[in-house]
Amino acid sequence: MDHTLLVLGLLKLEEMHGYQLSDLIDKRLKYLTDLKKPTLYHLLGKLEQAGAVTQSVSRAGNRPERRTYRLTAVGEKQFRALLRQNLQDAPAAYFNDDIGLLFLSEMPAAEARALLEQKRAAVDARLAEIAQGVAAHDANSPAYYTLRHHQLHLLTEQTWLAELLAQLKKRAVREDILACLAAIESAAAVPAKTRRRKI
Amino acid sequence: MDHTLLVLGLLKLEEMHGYQLSDLIDKRLKYLTDLKKPTLYHLLGKLEQAGAVTQSVSRAGNRPERRTYRLTAVGEKQFRALLRQNLQDAPAAYFNDDIGLLFLSEMPAAEARALLEQKRAAVDARLAEIAQGVAAHDANSPAYYTLRHHQLHLLTEQTWLAELLAQLKKRAVREDILACLAAIESAAAVPAKTRRRKI
DNA sequence: CCTTGAATAGTCCATATTGACTATTCTAAA
DNA sequence: TTTAGAATAGTCAATATGGACTATTCAAGG
Known part of the structure; x- marks a missing residue:
């Protein structure tokens, strides 16, 4: 252990x-x-x-x-x-984030994006903090190793979130279009009089 | 949780x-x-x-x-x-590997390199396995997200290990030189007769 | 001089985690 | 056909973990 x-x-x-x-x-x-x-x-x-x-x-x-x-x-x-x-050894690593991603489709893309943007902000903040540490330490010191390692992984996380958010943006657009089409269809299904009332 | x-x-x-x-x-x-x-x-x-x-x-x-x-x-x-x-949320992530790195200086650089090469091999193997999975899955499926995420982090780990091993190689060379110098010095300190015996 | 908040040093109890086990059923080969 | 091994379904006892707590000392301000 x-x-x-x-x-x-x-x-x-x-x-x-x-x-x-x-x-x-x-x-x-x-x-x-x-x-x-x-x-x-x-x-x-x-x-x-x-x-x-x-x-x-x-x-x-x-x-x-x-x-x-x-x-x-x-x-x-x-x-x-x-x-x-x-x-x-290179023990298997697990990421809590992945569990949320597994259920991404259980939530409208727009909401997911908003939440993931917050995650991104938190990653950015931590990265800024670490960058200071990395700059302050002598390369070769043990503390430097840890910080540099973390920095690399946080940068990866940043990249990953960017990739993910881009995908989600596409999905959000698609969902919007579908919702729009559905609205039009249901409006068409309603008798003309009722429709007028709402206008 | x-x-x-x-x-x-x-x-x-x-x-x-x-x-x-x-x-x-x-x-x-x-x-x-x-x-x-x-x-x-x-x-x-x-x-x-x-x-x-x-x-x-x-x-x-x-x-x-x-x-x-x-x-x-x-x-x-x-x-x-x-x-x-x-x-x-972006919870803090910890890497077991960092604990070993903290004590890297407690071990000759050559030995550390040999051990870390094994770690690298294990990472490479896992990466090959994951690459297959990533290729096999449709982008956008939940499984794809997990695999892709892991792939990115493993690639980072690869980069990191390469960086570290390069540093360690330099240190090993330095240690070799120092050991060599120390040997010469101690040889010089021994009286001439004794030295001849050993040759 | 008294009080309040931080630092020091550690403990208690409840919860989370896991290695090793039980016990049955199916399957496929000798 | 019997028998060894995999699959099914879960349990037990032991260990690891962590939130909240105790109790003392020190430092600084009112």
């Missing part, structure tokens, strides 16, 4: 206590994963039980006690194995 | 029993999600409790009984809401 790789790797770089790890992941590594605090503590507990990390309780002043975790030799071995796996 | 959207949407298209749904998702929709059977049954139970679907038990021959699920009006409303949300 990749949460494990992350935690072991961070502890390899430097021993840390739970909150430090959690804070680091939330703030500096927010593009990497969204590992939450309770999940992290759960994982640390398991790792300790497995002997991959050791805990040392301490307290500074009157603050709540802090359990500082340090990587053991076992943990280091596990880290290497997981890292190799991670670099080697 | 998008599993819910998927299940409601499928039941909107056609009433189905649990195993049918599960089979459909496993086989035809394998690019969409990897919703597992127990998760599906759990979800169906919840949806029934919430009144979004109704269950009707039946049996054909001597087979185990089948619970056939049908969408209710409540379920349909929920479906629409979730679909709108899904089309509108």
Whole structure:
């Protein structure tokens, strides 16, 4: 599991206590994963039980006690194995967006377009944010890798949305024409007197 | 949650029993999600409790009984809401690969390259598979959307891996040179006699 | 000096997810 | 014809995840 790789790797770089790890992941590594605090503590507990990390309780002043975790030799071995796996494998990726697309035909094209435009705006915004990060970081730094990777995928998403919206525009036009024809037909079916009333 | 959207949407298209749904998702929709059977049954139970679907038990021959699920009006409303949300939102995406990249410097560049080459091969293979699917499907069909979307992201991944491997190649060369220099230096530090022995 | 809000450090309980299992029926080959 | 394996239909127990909570400390303003 990749949460494990992350935690072991961070502890390899430097021993840390739970909150430090959690804070680091939330703030500096927010593009990497969204590992939450309770999940992290759960994982640390398991790792300790497995002997991959050791805990040392301490307290500074009157603050709540802090359990500082340090990587053991076992943990280091596990880290290497997981890292190799991670670099080697290309696990299947899933996109939530695809589920919505599956049911695109259950909704008028015009409405779908409006909604997807909002999605596009959100992607654009995120892209702008990332572009800043990419510019700020030295190529070759680990943070750069993550940002650049995200940037590429967001650009892809942009392209994809553009393609999709173009298709949808065509479909919307077709639906409009059909609706128009249907209206004319039903109007023709109504007796002449009734029609006049409405005019 | 998008599993819910998927299940409601499928039941909107056609009433189905649990195993049918599960089979459909496993086989035809394998690019969409990897919703597992127990998760599906759990979800169906919840949806029934919430009144979004109704269950009707039946049996054909001597087979185990089948619970056939049908969408209710409540379920349909929920479906629409979730679909709108899904089309509108652009949730943050995370890539497992990034976690490995974070620790790339913990490993000699040469080894990392070998591993990443395997990843690349896997991506290439998947891409070939998808290209077939894209060619086989009518543009505009829902399946086409999914496949095309995946294709674009896999192409991005290919580009990304190429970029990364090029960088790593440079780093490997640098590391080689450094190792070489270090070897020379340590050889120079050894007294002359000892050095001769080794030759 | 007191209070309010952020930061620190972590826990609880409810929910979601899944590997492994049960149990029956069909199918096709030995 | 029997028997091994795939398909059908689902369940169980264990694990992972996350929203909401506790409890303390610090910093700054009124």
